[in-house]
Amino acid sequence: MAGPSDIAPRAPLTARVNQALRRVPAWTLYIVGAGWGGWLFWLAATGGLGVEPIEALEHRYGELALQLMVAGLAVTPLRQHLGLNLMPFRRAIGVLCIFYVVAHFLVWAVLDVQRVAAIWADIVERPYVTIGMAAFLMLIPLGLTSNDWAVRRLGGLRWRKLHRLVYPAAVLGALHYVWLAKGFQVEPLVYLLAILGLLALRIRRGRARVAG
Numbered sequence: 207m208a209g210p211s212d213i214a215p216r217a218p219l220t221a222r223v224n225q226a227l228r229r230v231p232a233w234t235l236y237i238v239g240a241g242w243g244g245w246l247f248w249l250a251a252t253g254g255l256g257v258e259p260i261e262a263l264e265h266r267y268g269e270l271a272l273q274l275m276v277a278g279l280a281v282t283p284l285r286q287h288l289g290l291n292l293m294p295f296r297r298a299i300g301v302l303c304i305f306y307v308v309a310h311f312l313v314w315a316v317l318d319v320q321r322v323a324a325i326w327a328d329i330v331e332r333p334y335v336t337i338g339m340a341a342f343l344m345l346i347p348l349g350l351t352s353n354d355w356a357v358r359r360l361g362g363l364r365w366r367k368l369h370r371l372v373y374p375a376a377v378l379g380a381l382h383y384v385w386l387a388k389g390f391q392v393e394p395l396v397y398l399l400a401i402l403g404l405l406a407l408r409i410r411r412g413r414a415r416v417a418g
Contacts, residue, residue, distance in 0.1 A: 220289040227291065232298045239274075239302035243267070243309055260317045267310035272383060272397045274303035275376045279404040297352055300372075304349035307379075311342055334385035341378035344371045373408075376401045 246266050249255050255262035278299045284290040292299075319325045328335045348369055350356070357365050380398035387394045 224289070224291045227294070230295075232294050235295055235298035235302065239298075239305065242270075243306065260313060264310060264313040264318060267306050267313060268383065271303050271306035271310055272379055274299055274306060275372075275379060276397060276400050276404070278303060278372070279376060279401060283404060283407050301349065301352050304345050304352075307342055307345055308349075334382050337378045337385070338382035341375045341382060344375035344378070348372060348375075373405055377405070 246255070246263060250259040250263040253259065255266070278296060281292045281296045281299070284292060315325050319328060329339050330336070348371060351360065351365065351368060360368065377398075380394070380401050384394040384398055
């Protein structure tokens with residue numbers, strides 16, 4: 207167990223990081239996130255993503271969505287356990303996550319599969335596509351209500367309950383990636399374990415609050 211001398215240096219460093227983060231406007235994340243998505247599309251269109259550009263672009267967008275999902279789920283534990291305050295960026299992280307989920311879906315549906323009948327057949331016949339589509343559909347209402355007007359319209363309590371859909375969506379998204387991966391790959395499992403670990407922290411905190 208760490209003693210007081212081990213913990214003491216952390217607070218000033220965290221305070222300095224938080225102070226630096228307060229100088230960064232949240233809107234810059236939207237510009238960087240959208241710009242990176244556009245840059246990846248440009249690379250795919252100009253041969254910069256290899257011999258299978260559509261597959262590579264689809265993979266990149268999906269992976270970025272999962273990374274942002276993990277980042278969004280980590281915001282609260284980072285504040286609670288380390289004192290790192292990323293709360294001003296949580297909405298931007300969530301919106302960008304959904305942006306990349308939609309981009310991932312569109313590349314798959316429009317550029318890869320292309321035909322409505324084939325899209326429907328994949329959803330029905332391939333389990334990893336089925337769970338990926340379920341995660342996608344869960345995230346759509348979250349994207350549509352990620353604004354102040356929706357919070358006022360729904361009320362804080364109903365809005366928070368609706369946005370808990372992110373938890374099953376995150377698990378399904380990670381399972382989609384694990385199932386999609388060819389052979390044994392560590393990276394998809396890392397995302398799944400990270401998401402399960404972050405959700406476990408939330409469950410533990412919720413039980414502790416009820417017990418207290």
